[in-house]
Amino acid sequence: MQSHEEEDVGLEAIQGALQPMWDAMLRHRDVLAAPLTPGLSALFIHLVLCAPFLLLDMLACVYPRLHSYQISESTSVMRVLRRWSTTLVRILVNYATVIVPFTAVLQSLMTPRFPLLAPTCLQLCIHVVLCVLLFDLLFFAWHWALHRFRWLFVHVHQLHHRHHRVPIALAAQDASGAELLSLLLLALGSARLLGLHPLSEVAFHLLNSWLAVEDHCGYRLPWGLQRLLPWLGAGAPHHQLHHSLQKGNYAPYFTLWDRLLGTEL
Numbered sequence: 001m002q003s004h005e006e007e008d009v010g011l012e013a014i015q016g017a018l019q020p021m022w023d024a025m026l027r028h029r030d031v032l033a034a035p036l037t038p039g040l041s042a043l044f045i046h047l048v049l050c051a052p053f054l055l056l057d058m059l060a061c062v063y064p065r066l067h068s069y070q071i072s073e074s075t076s077v078m079r080v081l082r083r084w085s086t087t088l089v090r091i092l093v094n095y096a097t098v099i100v101p102f103t104a105v106l107q108s109l110m111t112p113r114f115p116l117l118a119p120t121c122l123q124l125c126i127h128v129v130l131c132v133l134l135f136d137l138l139f140f141a142w143h144w145a146l147h148r149f150r151w152l153f154v155h156v157h158q159l160h161h162r163h164h165r166v167p168i169a170l171a172a173q174d175a176s177g178a179e180l181l182s183l184l185l186l187a188l189g190s191a192r193l194l195g196l197h198p199l200s201e202v203a204f205h206l207l208n209s210w211l212a213v214e215d216h217c218g219y220r221l222p223w224g225l226q227r228l229l230p231w232l233g234a235g236a237p238h239h240q241l242h243h244s245l246q247k248g249n250y251a252p253y254f255t256l257w258d259r260l261l262g263t264e265l
Ligand SMILES: [Zn+2]
Pocket: 160, 167, 172, 216, 239, 243
């Protein structure tokens, strides 16, 4: 049997598991606080998360076995490459002209926060879950307004709906500059409202980027949100239906708000 002292040491080790990582990040605080870091790292993370789906889209043209996971109909490798490259160019232009400059100004205006202590694993998990839930609610309300008011739809949201029927993973960031900015502010605002530790905030942005890519990937992944959380998770099929019908299913990750407010498809 473990003694109380051994249990305490084990508990401290779990609670402090994130400290070495946070200490390493603190040693590079000048890089973390640099104006270009938020915009460029968001773009880099998005492209890294999307890359496997480019490969999957091309493989799906050749291997029919992958069709059982695919929401979209199969197409040719050339059409896949053309769609991905045109989407990528639009995203790079948006980042170069809107997102990177805006986040650089925002980063310069904000006082960097570098507390000495890292959050515990439990604190980080609670922070991230709460922040995803809050972001999901704010996104739902904003997305509903984008469809409800014609002017907002035409001038802010319509570009994202050029991916009608079935989107591709890259489409998660293929929208007007105004829409990308608004979603960025919702994500930053959710983290600030909840007072997240900077490390928890990084974890939230990573998870948020992945969930947005998963929503648009065009596959029913075995680990998709709709499979992991059958009663609550929305995932790719839920968001694909929104792109097809251009209405309903306004929440990005969970079905709760659409179900409660009668907008679920
Ligand atoms: Zn979408």
